[in-house]
Amino acid sequence: MSTCPKVLLVWPGSEGAAAGNFGVPQLVGLAGYLRARAGADVTVCDLACERAFGKVDLAKLFAGPDGRGYDVIGFSVYSSFDYLLVSALAEIARAAHPRALLVGGGYHVSARPRDIVYDGSPFDVAVVGEGEKPMAKVVDSVRGGAPIRGEILGPDPITRLDDLPETDYGFLSRYRPIARKVASQVEVYLSRGCPFDCAFCMEKAKREVSWRGYSVDRAIDELKKLHAFLGLSGWTVYFADALFGMPKAWRREFLSRLSELGLPSDKNWLLIRVDMVDDEDLRLFRSANCAPGFGLESGDPEMLATIRKAGRLHDYLDRMLEVGRRAHELGVPWGANVIVGHPGETEASMRASAAYMKRLFLEPEATTGFLSIDPFRFYPGSPIDDELDEYGRRFGTKVHRPEWWKDGDQAFLSEWVDPSRELTYSRRDALMKELFEPILRELPSRFAYAGPSRPYFLRALEGQLEQLSDRSRLYFRERYYAWSKYTGKTTRARDELAKDAEVASLLAALRARNVAAMARTSGDLAPSLLEALVEVPRERFVPPDELLASTKDVAVRLDREGLSSVSAFHAYATTFTAAGIREGMRVLDLGAGTGYGTALLARLVGDRGFVRGVELDPALVAVGQRLLQTYENAELLAASAFSPEVWEGPPWDAVVVGFAVGEIPKLFLERLGHAVLVLPITRAGGDGAQVLERVRLDEDGAIVREAVADVLYVPARTHVVAAEPARRAPVEAAPRGKVRLKVV
Secondary structure (H helix, E strand, O other): OOOOOEEEEEEOOOOOOOOOEEOOHHHHHHHHHHHHHHOOEEEEEEHHHHHHHOOOOHHHHHHOOOOOOOOEEEEEOOOHHHHHHHHHHHHHHHHHOOOOEEEEEOHHHHHOHHHOOOOOOOOOEEEOOOOHHHHHHHHHHHHOOOOOOOEEEOOOOOOOHHHOOOOOHHHHHHHHHHHHHHOOEEEEOOEEOOOOOOOOOOHHHHOOOOOEEOOHHHHHHHHHHHHHHHOOOOOEEEEOOOOOOOOHHHHHHHHHHHHHHOOOOOEEEEEEOHHHOOHHHHHHHHHOOEEEEEEEEOOOHHHHHHHOOOOOHHHHHHHHHHHHHHHHHHOOOEEEEEEEOOOOOOHHHHHHHHHHHHHHHOOOOOEOEEEEEEEOOOOOOOHHHHOHHHHHHHHOOEEOOOOHHHOOOHHHHOOOEEOEOOEOHHHHHHHHHHHHHHHHHHHHHHEOOOOOOHHHHHHHHHHHHHHOOHHHHHHHHHHHHHHHHHOOOHHHHHHHHHHOHHHHHHHHHHHHHHHHHHHHOOOOOOHHHHHHHHHOOHHHHOOHHHOOHHHOOOOEEOOOOOOOEEOOHHHHHHHHHHHOOOOOOEEEEEOOOOOHHHHHHHHHHOOOOEEEEEEOOHHHHHHHHHHOOOOOOEEEEEOOOOOHHHHOOOOOOEEEEOOEEOOOOHHHHHHHOOOEEEEEEEOOOOOOOEEEEEEEEOOOOOEEEEEEEEEOOOEOOOOOOOOOOOOOOOOOOOOOOOOOOOOO
16 A cells, blocks of 8 residues: 555535535545645545536546546535435446445535445445544555445544645646636635524534634635635635634624735625624625625524524514615625425415515615525434424424435425425425515515626526526426325325316416427417317326426327327327317227327317227226316227227217227228228338328228328237336335435
């Protein structure tokens, strides 16, 4: 073993809380410590920056510049959102370099170290809390020839930050040329710890919560080094401390020195409690070009108590009003962060919070503040995590996926929470838009700050509005119905969807847009047909996890094998046009699936017409029969399309077929009479090509066949293949340490 162990520190670059920032100060500081205290040769890899160079070659990355790999590879699992990605990266690194020592650290690891260290894990060590001393111990163990494996190290915090080596931004020299491609904001840490106990926060997972900061001299020196490396003109500097400047004397001395330093950054951004700030702080923020962000969290005093905001809570809210007023007078931009749907939230508390935000932002003629609204997300290691059962007993709070980071769909699953007995996830989602979107829409016209970072704040408001946009909310609503299905509640999901007027309206708008686009390329289609395609709610005839697909001109599978489907819009348009469907006709719909085509036909033929849908799969028929109950001129039968009985009844005017056959079945011709038959035929030749044909019998009984279009349909079935039992995602997530992707 070399006396200078080689260490790779990896930042996953995923879309978590630190996305869109440059600097990875956590790893840069750790790298400097390991080089100075443990004699390691350290490389820092930021995968977000690496992607700016092109596709990342992971084999080359883990092999290192000499192709021999690294002795230690440390992965930052800064956020629970990083867990799946880092787990996959660790598997790749372990397979390529079985002797390397793999370490995981960060907030998530501190909260759930056993997600990292378990039998069969690719990781060897989990680090809880701050990483410098535990990682130095790991490096020393490698140098000594007895690598630590299967252990959880820490917490072992740094008590005096000035004892840390000076930050060397040379670890990021590879990324200096592309820094502005990946970010407009650079992160720096000046302190550690936050002694407050907000119920939602992960900070306590690091164990050491006491506030510890650099000396003011050291803090200013850190900023000088950052400016010398990066050139801060045009950048926003984000002091990423959990709590900026807790001691008043430190805070005011630092801000005075920062003002004297005169950094050319557009703005310096920080997070601080509003009850720590007075008029003198605001004046110093102005002179130091700083914008404070306040974790307001709610405008309802009772919710603030539940969230565990310390102090006198009515005074806390009054203080925010006064700070907002004085910040406007002084020209200081600021932000307020609000959580919607925190455990214990009710409709009344949401309305009270929104009313307060109107007072704060819209009652004044102008403001220099902006509002950040986020749904509550459940994080491991928070007080809520520790006391989840108590929240359930007290409020009826339900976290539907308590280990959401082990599944796909993390963006949705992290916020899939019923805050209380009277406020479900769905209702919270609807109220969030109803109550807060009007405030966010009016804010830009009230925003009076005119400094160089004005676009930064306006972009933040645009991002907030995008979160409440129809597109974004529809995605999350689809995920809600999808996971209801995955957890064995398909029938309930369908029933709820049938009553969800907002989702129905959003889907109809998308469907109308896509049907119009289809019509522009499909020739002359009857207006009644286009209206039916828009107005029949296709989403109800497809699986609950295919809501967005239902609005598109594509076929949607009804089963995992793809043996049955709801056809694309253009397929129905072509078939029904070829069949000459019009009011008053009697139509036989063979291969009807869940009855979407049957519903379209029922609308087209009207009260004087009649439609019989026939589907082989009784499970699909059971779904369709419920959906067709409102159509008095339609029925759906569970039977084979090749059974003579399904043809019985009034003479048919048209027969449409939703599956492909090799040749026209004899039964179809025998029973056709004066009807028009439209069906897909698989051409001979073995290439699977299909053609849609229009078939009729002339006066002499001769078959008249006309090719309509090339098509692609599912093949005909004569029996239902027993499907595998549907895989149900258990209520709890995967066993400890096991990664499971989305159930499909």
